[in-house]
Amino acid sequence: MATRETPFVMPGNSSCAGCGAVLIARLVTEAIGPNQIMVIPACCMGAVATSFPKATFNVPVLRTAFASTASFLTGLEASAKAKGQDVTLVGFAGDGATVDIGLAALSGAIERGHSFVYVCYDNEGYMNTGFQRSGSTPRGAQTSTTPGGVLSRYKTEVRKDIAKIVAAHGIPYLATASPAYPADLRRKVERAVAVKGPAFLHIMSPCPLGWGFPSAQSVQLARTAVESGLWKLYELDHGVLRLSLAPKKRKAVREFFAPQSRFAHLTNDVYEGLQAEVDGEWATIEKEGFSLRCETARA
Amino acid sequence: MLKDGKNAQAFPEFGPERRGAPVRSYLRIDDQPILLRTPVTAPDTVVVMDATLLERRDTVLGIKPGGLLLVNAPERPPVVVSVPVRMAWVDAMRISASLFGKQIPNTAMLGAWCRVDGIVGQAAIEAAIREWFPAKHAEKNIEAARRAWDAVEVAELEASSASDTAKGSSAFAFLDDYPIIATAFPGEGGAGRTGSWRISDPVVDAQRCVRCGRCVTACPEGVVAMTEDGVTIDLTYCKGCGICAVECPVQAIRSGEVGA
Amino acid sequence: MTSGRNMTATSAVAYAARLAQVDVVAAYPITPQTRIIEAISKFVADGEMKAQFVQVESEHSALAATIAASSNGVRAFTATSSQGLLYMHEMMHWAASARVPIVMANVNRAVAPPWNIYGDHQDAISQRDTGWLQLFAETNQHALDMTLQAFRVAEDPRVQLPVMVNLDGFTLSHTYEQVVVPEADVVGRFLPPRPPVDWLDVGHPRTINGVVSPEHYIQFRALQKDAARRALAVIAEVGDEFAKQFGRDSGGLLSLEQVEDAEVIFVVLGSAASTIRSMVRAWRALGRRVGVVSVRSYRPFPDVELAEAVAGARAVVVWDRAYSFGCGGPLAAEVRSALYGRNVAPVVLGAVGGFGGAPIGPAELEKALEWADAAMLGRPVPLETWFGVKAYRDGRVPDGN
Ligand SMILES: Cc1ncc(C[n+]2csc(CCOP(=O)(O)OP(=O)(O)O)c2C)c(N)n1
Ligand code: SF4
Ligand code: SF4
Ligand code: SF4
Numbered sequence: 039m040a041t042r043e044t045p046f047v048m049p050g051n052s053s054c055a056g057c058g059a060v061l062i063a064r065l066v067t068e069a070i071g072p073n074q075i076m077v078i079p080a081c082c083m084g085a086v087a088t089s090f091p092k093a094t095f096n097v098p099v100l101r102t103a104f105a106s107t108a109s110f111l112t113g114l115e116a117s118a119k120a121k122g123q124d125v126t127l128v129g130f131a132g133d134g135a136t137v138d139i140g141l142a143a144l145s146g147a148i149e150r151g152h153s154f155v156y157v158c159y160d161n162e163g164y165m166n167t168g169f170q171r172s173g174s175t176p177r178g179a180q181t182s183t184t185p186g187g188v189l190s191r192y193k194t195e196v197r198k199d200i201a202k203i204v205a206a207h208g209i210p211y212l213a214t215a216s217p218a219y220p221a222d223l224r225r226k227v228e229r230a231v232a233v234k235g236p237a238f239l240h241i242m243s244p245c246p247l248g249w250g251f252p253s254a255q256s257v258q259l260a261r262t263a264v265e266s267g268l269w270k271l272y273e274l275d276h277g278v279l280r281l282s283l284a285p286k287k288r289k290a291v292r293e294f295f296a297p298q299s300r301f302a303h304l305t306n307d308v309y310e311g312l313q314a315e316v317d318g319e320w321a322t323i324e325k326e327g328f329s330l331r332c333e334t335a336r337a
Numbered sequence: 338m339l340k341d342g343k344n345a346q347a348f349p350e351f352g353p354e355r356r357g358a359p360v361r362s363y364l365r366i367d368d369q370p371i372l373l374r375t376p377v378t379a380p381d382t383v384v385v386m387d388a389t390l391l392e393r394r395d396t397v398l399g400i401k402p403g404g405l406l407l408v409n410a411p412e413r414p415p416v417v418v419s420v421p422v423r424m425a426w427v428d429a430m431r432i433s434a435s436l437f438g439k440q441i442p443n444t445a446m447l448g449a450w451c452r453v454d455g456i457v458g459q460a461a462i463e464a465a466i467r468e469w470f471p472a473k474h475a476e477k478n479i480e481a482a483r484r485a486w487d488a489v490e491v492a493e494l495e496a497s498s499a500s501d502t503a504k505g506s507s508a509f510a511f512l513d514d515y516p517i518i519a520t521a522f523p524g525e526g527g528a529g530r531t532g533s534w535r536i537s538d539p540v541v542d543a544q545r546c547v548r549c550g551r552c553v554t555a556c557p558e559g560v561v562a563m564t565e566d567g568v569t570i571d572l573t574y575c576k577g578c579g580i581c582a583v584e585c586p587v588q589a590i591r592s593g594e595v596g597a
Numbered sequence: 598m599t600s601g602r603n604m605t606a607t608s609a610v611a612y613a614a615r616l617a618q619v620d621v622v623a624a625y626p627i628t629p630q631t632r633i634i635e636a637i638s639k640f641v642a643d644g645e646m647k648a649q650f651v652q653v654e655s656e657h658s659a660l661a662a663t664i665a666a667s668s669n670g671v672r673a674f675t676a677t678s679s680q681g682l683l684y685m686h687e688m689m690h691w692a693a694s695a696r697v698p699i700v701m702a703n704v705n706r707a708v709a710p711p712w713n714i715y716g717d718h719q720d721a722i723s724q725r726d727t728g729w730l731q732l733f734a735e736t737n738q739h740a741l742d743m744t745l746q747a748f749r750v751a752e753d754p755r756v757q758l759p760v761m762v763n764l765d766g767f768t769l770s771h772t773y774e775q776v777v778v779p780e781a782d783v784v785g786r787f788l789p790p791r792p793p794v795d796w797l798d799v800g801h802p803r804t805i806n807g808v809v810s811p812e813h814y815i816q817f818r819a820l821q822k823d824a825a826r827r828a829l830a831v832i833a834e835v836g837d838e839f840a841k842q843f844g845r846d847s848g849g850l851l852s853l854e855q856v857e858d859a860e861v862i863f864v865v866l867g868s869a870a871s872t873i874r875s876m877v878r879a880w881r882a883l884g885r886r887v888g889v890v891s892v893r894s895y896r897p898f899p900d901v902e903l904a905e906a907v908a909g910a911r912a913v914v915v916w917d918r919a920y921s922f923g924c925g926g927p928l929a930a931e932v933r934s935a936l937y938g939r940n941v942a943p944v945v946l947g948a949v950g951g952f953g954g955a956p957i958g959p960a961e962l963e964k965a966l967e968w969a970d971a972a973m974l975g976r977p978v979p980l981e982t983w984f985g986v987k988a989y990r991d992g993r994v995p996d997g998n
């Protein structure tokens with residue numbers, strides 16, 4: 039069992055130096071405590087979970103197939119009920135496993151109301167297989183399957199907003215979080231554990247390797263995403279929507295994009311367009327209050 | 338190789354890549370077409386791009402008696418081997434740093450290898466560099482190869498009885514305990530002593546530190562601890578990402594040279 | 598006259614799940630399996646069964662949830678058919694290699710396209726190499742009895758593998774016949790609770806089914822291979838014990854009828870064996886020496902027992918209700934392989950048919966016997982025949998006839 043002496047995430051694991059995902063895994067498991075069972079599908083954290091025969095996480099981990107995080111949580115919840123077992127069930131999955139291949143399973147599990155905490159660490163692509171695009175890759179990003187060339191121009195589509203998709207299920211608890219705001223993250227994890235029924239956490243997960251920035255900037259970049267207004271921290275608790283933080287003086291969005299090689303091709307006018315978009319969103323928030331309405335389709 | 342009319346086969350150790358993690362790649366050279374497709378277990382030559390990897394027993398495991406061990410190191414590295422080998426070393430880091438301002442030792446190592454191994458000629462190496470690199474980088478890389486050619490040093494290494502190259506039998510101990518499914522128990526250092534991935538050490542200035550604990554929370558590895566004596570970092574596993582230094586609000590952590 | 602209630606094989610399976618006191622049922626509906634999960638959900642709704650019943654959003658999830666539940670130590674069950682089974686394929690491998698002792702009823706049905714909801718074995722046979730044990734029921738009673746035996750086999754410490762109980766769509770699933778439903782306490786003695794599992798013990802954490810290196814990987818495959826082989830003895834043993842306790846032979850590896858002196862032996866999976874039995878009895882009355890082997894355990898494959906059973910015949914007709922395109926009937930290939938290396942071996946004829954609910958009835962079987970007779974007389978005959986394939990209008994027939 040994890041104690042002060044034996045940490046929740048074992049040092050000397052195989053995650054990249056500066057990996058945001060393994061930091062999130064540590065913050066989340068620490069916040070939940072030893073009475074948890076984790077389900078991890080195919081993804082970077084799945085690969086990091088074992089260097090056989092050693093395990094990285096100091097809680098029981100059930101590895102599963104790429105699409106099956108939420109269906110494993112379903113089966114675990116049913117078995118826990120059958121046994122009268124009181125334990126927190128945690129899904130820890132990448133964006134690909136969540137917004138793409140595992141979306142039907144996630145949707146079904148939330149609709150059925152099982153009790154679990156589903157954490158999507160979002161590094162905005164299929165990192166474990168070498169940085170291919172996912173449904174959560176932002177527009178404009180270069181990935182290994184949106185390489186850009188004579189005929190094509192990187193990722194041209196707007197990312198899915200998984201938090202809104204999840205919110206549409208009427209889920210009891212939903213929150214976005216960031217490793218740059220560990221206290222906020224911890225509070226949200228604790229709340230997610232406390233609520234009855236499904237809870238979903240969408241956490242931005244900087245990936246130095248895939249995004250192409252120096253590993254030292256991992257946490258800072260996550261902070262810049264919030265301070266520039268790009269990554270909104272909020273929670274939806276039984277229908278009550280709250281913005282956790284409204285940056286007083288927003289940083290330029292450029293500060294988030296510029297250090298990353300996947301955006302190296304962005305030009306000034308693109309930055310201006312992106313800045314205008316974000317400014318527009320926040321102007322609406324300031325005028326009408328924060329809501330989860332769908333933005334009109336972006337060009 | 339191909340330039341010298343030989344056949345070559347090169348492949349990495351397959352698996353997900355992790356930044357900073359040690360990687361192993363294999364190369365076979367033959368006059369005949371190469372049909373064998375398995376990892377090289379008894380190499381004629383081992384090229385070590387980072388001397389800290391020599392701490393790991395498996396780095397030189399299997400090298401043939403009389404084989405060549407080429408190391409990227411500023412001075413003669415302390416190596417223990419179980420068979421006699423010819424050891425060569427060159428400070429490829431310094432060569433590349435002076436030429437490119439960055440540590441990319443590959444072409445320097447190539448030059449050194451070309452000299453001490455001798456199975457591929459210098460002209461073929463230079464032709465290959467010209468073909469591989471765009472023109473503006475080619476000449477500098479050829480210069481790196483030439484400098485290493487000149488600088489490489491060689492020594493004969495005796496076999497040491499102290500070294501144990503036998504493979505640990507413990508690798509399969511799990512079979513006795515958990516015979517049915519792949520079961521892994523929490524343990525540190527699953528990926529080895531990841532401290533060897535570091536290219537700089539985080540150094541804490543105890544005078545400056547205000548004990549806010551930010552570095553403890555922000556370290557992905559969880560190797561920063563707050564003790565009575567202040568902040569301590571477990572350098573056995575610190576990967577040197579540098580996050581702690583960036584996150585410290587009073588700049589009490591700086592990047593220092595490895596092992597300084 | 599058997600006592601018992603009139604019910605379909607799907608109802609019989611639902612009763613078996615209830616008698617086995619399964620803890621978790623996760624499933625997704627598909628014809629002709631639906632009756633199983635409808636009946637179970639009603640048992641649960643009426644408090645007659647204590648299980649957690651979850652109707653999930655897909656078969657992939659149904660099997661995934663069942664695997665997770667079983668990994669947490671409870672007794673878990675699911676049921677499917679055809680497209681649903683195919684949709685599970687990734688998790689089929691997962692279940693077997695994760696060594697979870699779950700039991701699944703598969704109501705055999707043809708696979709699309711073209712769409713067809715009636716019985717054949719293409720669904721089950723296409724999962725042949727996933728590592729599941731596969732039993733085939735011949736009657737509705739078998740469907741109930743085999744489900745109970747399947748849990749015993751799956752949970753046996755020598756085995757620890759998932760078991761699929763196959764029952765033919767419509768021929769069994771929608772046919773009413775007499776089924777004896779045993780008393781709960783008798784079943785309780787035959788099938789004790791599942792031995793405890795500590796895989797997900799929060800007091801002693803570990804990560805299971807993670808990444809391993811090539812040298813480790815094959816170790817786990819070797820363990821799985823041994824377990825599947827050991828299942829041969831366990832299935833036989835459990836079948837004997839069941840027969841002793843319940844007075845019915847409804848398990849084991851093979852069921853042999855009149856094979857000792859037979860010149861021609863039919864080998865078949867599932868409910869067609871029952872039709873062939875009736876034909877064998879009729880042929881015997883006419884003085885023909887014909888026998889039948891009903892293969893109850895398809896995986897593990899009782900190759901030695903099967904070879905022993907048919908070796909003395911002159912011709913063996915193996916009836917496949919599935920096909921390996923570009924190769925041949927899968928069961929026929931395995932019977933041939935089981936006979937390989939014997940000095941004297943019968944000719945093995947591959948009969949293919951009964952697809953998508955097409956009959957394997959007296960007409961087809963008479964034709965097959967004529968074919969076997971010709972082979973015995975040494976006439977040149979094809980080694981494979983498709984039954985029920987009609988000629989085109991211009992008189993041509995598809996190849997193989
Ligand atoms: C069914 C299936 N398809 C594809 C894969 C290959 N695969 C493994 S991990 C992965 C990407 C994971 O992406 P994500 O969920 O975002 O996690 P990340 O690696 O980025 O942390 C893919 C495509 C797989 N394991 N299973
Ligand atoms: S590729 Fe990115 S997400 Fe994956 S381990 Fe490396 S840093 Fe973490
Ligand atoms: S450099 Fe700092 S943050 Fe990074 S692993 Fe080392 S101690 Fe942790
Ligand atoms: S972040 Fe800086 S000031 Fe705070 S505890 Fe760490 S070293 Fe000390």
Ligand SMILES: [Mg+2]
Nearest residue numbers: 132133161163
């Ligand atoms: Mg991802």
